[in-house]
Amino acid sequence: MSSLGLKRKSLVEHDAQTRKYNSTEGAVSLAVLGSQTESTRHSHGQMSSYNDRDTPQTNHRALLYERASPTLATDNDSWPSTRNFRLNSSIVLIGIRGTGKSSLAVILAAASGRQLIDSDQYFRQVSGCSRAEFKRNNDHAIFQQQEALVLESMLWDNQEGCIIVCGAGTMERRGQKLLREYALTHPIIHVVRDPESIQSYLKAWDTQKVSHFLQIAGPIYRSCSNLEFFNLSETVSRGGTNTTSSEQDSSLESQIDQRPQASTPFLTLKRIQRDFLSFVAFITDDREETGRQQASFPLSLLPVESRRNTLALSVPFSALCETSVDIEELEYNVDAVELVIDVVEHTAQAASDLDLADKISHAVALIRRHTIVPLIYHVESYVRPKRPASANQNERVSDREYSALVQQGLRLGPSFLTIDLDRDKTLLANVIRSCGNTKIIGHFESRQPFPGGWDGDECLKIYERAQKLGCDMLRICQPAVKVEDNDAVQRFRHKVQNLPIRPIPVIAYNTGPLGRMSRCFNPILTPVTHSHFGKSSGLVDSDVTAVAVQKALYSSFVYDPMQYFVFGANVSYSMSPAMHNAAFEVCGMPHRYSIFQSAELRGLNELVENPYFGGSSVSLPYKTEVIPLLHSMSPHARAIGAVNTIIPIRNNDLADPRVSEVSSIHLERTRAGPVRGIHGDNTDWIGICNCIRRGLSPANAIRQTTTGLVIGSGGMARAAIYSMIHLGVRNIFVYNRTIAKAERLAEHYNRQDLFSQGRRPEDRPRVRILSHTDDPWPVAFKQPTIIVSGIPAHSIAGEPAPNFNVPTQWLESPTGGVVVDLAYKPLNTPLMKQIRALSHRGWVALDGLDVLPEQGFAQFELFTGRRAPRRLMRTIVLQEYEDDEVHDDRNAIQYRLRNLDGQLT
Numbered sequence: 001m002s003s004l005g006l007k008r009k010s011l012v013e014h015d016a017q018t019r020k021y022n023s024t025e026g027a028v029s030l031a032v033l034g035s036q037t038e039s040t041r042h043s044h045g046q047m048s049s050y051n052d053r054d055t056p057q058t059n060h061r062a063l064l065y066e067r068a069s070p071t072l073a074t075d076n077d078s079w080p081s082t083r084n085f086r087l088n089s090s091i092v093l094i095g096i097r098g099t100g101k102s103s104l105a106v107i108l109a110a111a112s113g114r115q116l117i118d119s120d121q122y123f124r125q126v127s128g129c130s131r132a133e134f135k136r137n138n139d140h141a142i143f144q145q146q147e148a149l150v151l152e153s154m155l156w157d158n159q160e161g162c163i164i165v166c167g168a169g170t171m172e173r174r175g176q177k178l179l180r181e182y183a184l185t186h187p188i189i190h191v192v193r194d195p196e197s198i199q200s201y202l203k204a205w206d207t208q209k210v211s212h213f214l215q216i217a218g219p220i221y222r223s224c225s226n227l228e229f230f231n232l233s234e235t236v237s238r239g240g241t242n243t244t245s246s247e248q249d250s251s252l253e254s255q256i257d258q259r260p261q262a263s264t265p266f267l268t269l270k271r272i273q274r275d276f277l278s279f280v281a282f283i284t285d286d287r288e289e290t291g292r293q294q295a296s297f298p299l300s301l302l303p304v305e306s307r308r309n310t311l312a313l314s315v316p317f318s319a320l321c322e323t324s325v326d327i328e329e330l331e332y333n334v335d336a337v338e339l340v341i342d343v344v345e346h347t348a349q350a351a352s353d354l355d356l357a358d359k360i361s362h363a364v365a366l367i368r369r370h371t372i373v374p375l376i377y378h379v380e381s382y383v384r385p386k387r388p389a390s391a392n393q394n395e396r397v398s399d400r401e402y403s404a405l406v407q408q409g410l411r412l413g414p415s416f417l418t419i420d421l422d423r424d425k426t427l428l429a430n431v432i433r434s435c436g437n438t439k440i441i442g443h444f445e446s447r448q449p450f451p452g453g454w455d456g457d458e459c460l461k462i463y464e465r466a467q468k469l470g471c472d473m474l475r476i477c478q479p480a481v482k483v484e485d486n487d488a489v490q491r492f493r494h495k496v497q498n499l500p501i502r503p504i505p506v507i508a509y510n511t512g513p514l515g516r517m518s519r520c521f522n523p524i525l526t527p528v529t530h531s532h533f534g535k536s537s538g539l540v541d542s543d544v545t546a547v548a549v550q551k552a553l554y555s556s557f558v559y560d561p562m563q564y565f566v567f568g569a570n571v572s573y574s575m576s577p578a579m580h581n582a583a584f585e586v587c588g589m590p591h592r593y594s595i596f597q598s599a600e601l602r603g604l605n606e607l608v609e610n611p612y613f614g615g616s617s618v619s620l621p622y623k624t625e626v627i628p629l630l631h632s633m634s635p636h637a638r639a640i641g642a643v644n645t646i647i648p649i650r651n652n653d654l655a656d657p658r659v660s661e662v663s664s665i666h667l668e669r670t671r672a673g674p675v676r677g678i679h680g681d682n683t684d685w686i687g688i689c690n691c692i693r694r695g696l697s698p699a700n701a702i703r704q705t706t707t708g709l710v711i712g713s714g715g716m717a718r719a720a721i722y723s724m725i726h727l728g729v730r731n732i733f734v735y736n737r738t739i740a741k742a743e744r745l746a747e748h749y750n751r752q753d754l755f756s757q758g759r760r761p762e763d764r765p766r767v768r769i770l771s772h773t774d775d776p777w778p779v780a781f782k783q784p785t786i787i788v789s790g791i792p793a794h795s796i797a798g799e800p801a802p803n804f805n806v807p808t809q810w811l812e813s814p815t816g817g818v819v820v821d822l823a824y825k826p827l828n829t830p831l832m833k834q835i836r837a838l839s840h841r842g843w844v845a846l847d848g849l850d851v852l853p854e855q856g857f858a859q860f861e862l863f864t865g866r867r868a869p870r871r872l873m874r875t876i877v878l879q880e881y882e883d884d885e886v887h888d889d890r891n892a893i894q895y896r897l898r899n900l901d902g903q904l905t
Ligand SMILES: O=C1C[C@@](O)(C(=O)O)C[C@@H](O)[C@@H]1O
Pocket: 566, 568, 571, 574, 575, 576, 617, 618, 619, 620, 644, 645, 684, 855, 859
């Protein structure tokens, strides 16, 4: 008999007295209106009358309750635990039916190997019958007792390595108490969703009823959880019209080109997968998973506060609620997005508004869906008057409301959260104690200049307060009254950094029109606005935009206009100049990127002798030939054995080991001067990695048994193998017409010990050879779900193009997979045609036009030390692409141009 069977007996016999549950305990009391059914007669004092297992028809009831606390909890003792959990702590999902808990749990279980436990199934396993049957056959008190005991066992017997989905049956009063207790040491995530999506799942309820129920249930679920995740429903943008993902996509366009969009059925959960896995990785501090999520771009590997001249785009909550905002477009050129909870007069009255918490949750989800940069959550301390001349200019948001809004922010796991240093000490201490992995920015915004300005004691005291409280950073600002105040900010910054206490980073600037200069030169996370928000959002002319800051840095000679190139033997066709030049322009950078064609490697000398040399893409045949000329190389380029990006070293000390670190290299990237050495990197693998990630459906999440297949054995095949190893694929096969070359390639990787730290030899990645296309797929391995082809699609040196098709016996994965063909001349290679025809079986095809911008983003980051404007670069590549021989392409390109949204990496 299983241990569960034994447990069952002991649970049923468990003496109710041993757990001292107080039946009057718990703040919430529910009364059920409507027909007096069996369940409702017994349901006073509990919430379980709404049962996950009930048919929608039986749920046609309204629920009333007495609320003990408002939607946003405000009491000091309601501050939850530290939110610091053990890496492997079991995670609990709660939320009303239809919010998508089960799908999220399946996604997490597949990606992380956590064991999935569903409360209803667990009840059945432990009790030997379903919850409904147990209820029918037992006295109500016994049923309640059994429910509590099952929940207790489910939580405490599975404290590690599980994802536990709690149905509504677990939410009666004793269940709530157990969950609150569990929340002291484990993440309990309240899953929220918009009423429309819940309604379309529940079918029988109308949206109003769902909203009403959400208002009732929200406070209860919130009081039992320490975190919150808004499950944003997928919408597919097709040529400007939005449809939900459930609608059938039978348009001709989509048949022309099955892009990896949300409309591709296998990828509908893709974006929610990304959002949820990043959220879980953040709250559990799972650095390995965070690394995988962050797509390996050079800048994403550095904490944003460690970089120079970083910008944070302020997005007012009110603007997000009122207008539709294209966040992806606004994100260009910024390093973080700050959601500003602006308490506008009317919102202030509605701060106890039942769905305010939901709206904030929704806003955070929207920003996360459309950006990849860190999120800062900031609650404004003053009520924003609706009219600038209003009498309420200086009305402060009450401590109670402020605390509630901050608590709601912490539940959402933002990367950073600000706290107003002028607030009650206990409140501040509570925020810091319960902030989990969120970094805290102590914020002090003075509306009047401090006595003595930046040189006075007041600013120093504020710095020390932030320091003592345990803030990770300080943000301090005051109005400038004269231009010289902008110099004084610099003095203040230097002064605090030299104090004999552990320094914390400081964001310091002047407000008002005269203070704009200090914003341009503030080194970290300068708040910037976007013209989109204009004055309607209450932002005034004293704000600066990201482009204005960039332009100011160049026109004041902090940075220089640099020259970049694509260097190769035959690069006249390259689309890189168009892509990079457009990016420079939109970011306000005066750089130039040009073609440099050279029949000999020696041509490179001319580039590096130029004091304005900023870096170069390296094309064939120099990707390996260039290596002996380098002074340093990234570990990736070294492992791959090929370089596609070079950047100048202007450091005096070439022996300094830091020169190979991006952090030191990018600091001097855009400053002219003699070049003392060259650093080599490889971004091709990043491009391939991200395309694989984008096209891989959640069903094909990478596991120990996942198999990859690489076609070819050239430089791109090398990069492809490295990408697969980086993603965690352990079984990699190479097929190449010339077997000896494939063997050399396999040997190159097998003798290295990549990403193997602590792994047993049998668990390490291994590259194997496939000799003939007639061979069956090796029986000991699963069929491949990731295939990358690195063979050219056009004729080279008179040799005909290979016209390769994957043998059908290697394409039998029941869940399909992703195929990346690195060629794009022509676009419709025989391989791409073959795979697109298999889209109904879950195969997704990506090509060279997908990879080129991805490797270009990483290159842009290495060249400039700034984030690349991704959507723009993708657009330019597609627009530039022209192939007169293949007429079908034009339609396909048009379709792709209309569907660029949401390709986040
Ligand atoms: O292979 C390529 C293509 C490219 O060389 C071009 O021609 O645009 C640019 C390189 O960065 C990349 O690795």
